[in-house]
Amino acid sequence: MRSTTTRRLRTAAASLTCAITLAACANGAADSAGTSASGAPKKIDAALGTTFSGGKSGTKATGTPVTIGLVNQQGGAVSNPEFTVAAQAAADYINAKLGGVGGHPIKLKSCYIVSSEEQGQVCAQRLLADRSVSLILQGGLNVGTQSLHRTVDGKKPVLIGQANPGPDTVAANSYATNASALASLHGVGPYLENTLKAKTAAIVSNDNAGDLAIAKIFKNDLEARGIKVTYATFPATSTDLISPLTAAGAQKADAVVPIVVTTTGCTALAKAYQQLSLTTPAVVSNLCATDQIKNSLGDYPKWIYSSSTLSLQADDPTGQTDFFRAVMAAYAPENAELQINAPYGFSAVFSAAKILNTVGYDKINAKSVAEAARDYAGPVLLGSPTLDFGSVADNPTIGSLAVRFYKYEGSDVWKASGAWINAPK
Missing domain, CATH: 3.40.50.2300 (Response regulator)
Structure with a gap:
């Protein structure tokens, strides 16, 4: 069973890595002067x-x-x-x-x-x-x-x-x-279970094959931990995430796991959070913590960010x-x-x-x-x-x-949320 799960994680992470690489490069030219x-x-x-x-x-x-x-x-x-x-x-x-x-x-x-x-x-x-x-x-x-x-x-x-x-x-x-990316796929489940003590989670992803595979892995992992999951998708070209967040029950969930890594996706998610007045913790990739997104929104979204390196923003x-x-x-x-x-x-x-x-x-x-x-x-x-x-x-x-998780509280205040997860003992 463990070997099958690992292979599935590897397959899903391959899609995630491709998306992350393309998003990072797209953001890089715009952000270089600001970082x-x-x-x-x-x-x-x-x-x-x-x-x-x-x-x-x-x-x-x-x-x-x-x-x-x-x-x-x-x-x-x-x-x-x-x-x-x-x-x-x-x-x-x-x-x-x-x-x-x-x-x-x-x-x-x-x-x-x-x-x-x-x-x-x-x-x-x-x-x-x-x-x-x-x-x-x-x-x-x-x-x-x-x-x-x-x-x-x-x-x-x-x-x-x-x-x-x-x-x-x-x-x-x-x-x-x-x-x-492989570290993040293995780390979100333990973080929701042990740190957030989540009993329910809402997952939203766009409908391309790679993100659907990633969402399925997250859903199976969270459910295996006893976390009840509600899942909704949105068209890959959509910039309005109000409907999928609502359909996934984000307002009532203990945590939201959005499968977004691009500037467009992260910005759309942040705007939907604002319009819905959502306070549910969102656990996202640290690629949603770029200067480009901060400049677009006026500040970083107040979310929890996963990273396999120490955050440059946090103490x-x-x-x-x-x-x-x-x-x-x-x-x-x-x-x-x-x-x-x-x-x-x-x-x-x-x-x-x-x-x-x-x-x-x-x-x-x-x-x-x-x-x-x-x-x-x-x-x-x-x-x-x-x-x-x-x-x-x-x-x-x-x-x-x-993997580490960092919570942004606004006004340039970042806090490490716990220690490293999954580091060898």
């Missing part, structure tokens, strides 16, 4: 840098570089350049202030998948042929993933900074430090989000994007540095790095506090399904 590092803390906490990279504070890296291959999707209709920008900023900081890897600078060798599946094979072949590359770093890909992993075929370890359902979850010699007692902002302000280009995929790229380079520093410069090769990656237990910068590769049934590459 820059301006106003970031000027002081960089070197202790945090040392903890997450395994480097030595106050040391500049010199000499022969340690080359990390980087595969990312950018340059086409779906493009995530902020992942690469943040990854490079992290590498530059580690090289300048933390001694790189054993005193040697980190060099990122990038290969981009623009729009076709075949480009994943090209990138894999290129990085396999480069004998200086002992570790491949992968961003979130919605094309090229199958050919990338099929061609690498375990010959070199792949560190996945943002996993998508499908090949990323089962590829040989691959290690995902962030489960992204963070660990200091990790301030550290991210400070490093990006110092080492990334002016007005660099901080949201969308930037945290994943930044975090992944620190994880890579920690793994390579654990191995030691003189012992770096594909085999030793793979062993260290497999044993890497975190913590992940901006992400899960722990990892345990092999602990997620049917998803051997996933180190954690950890």
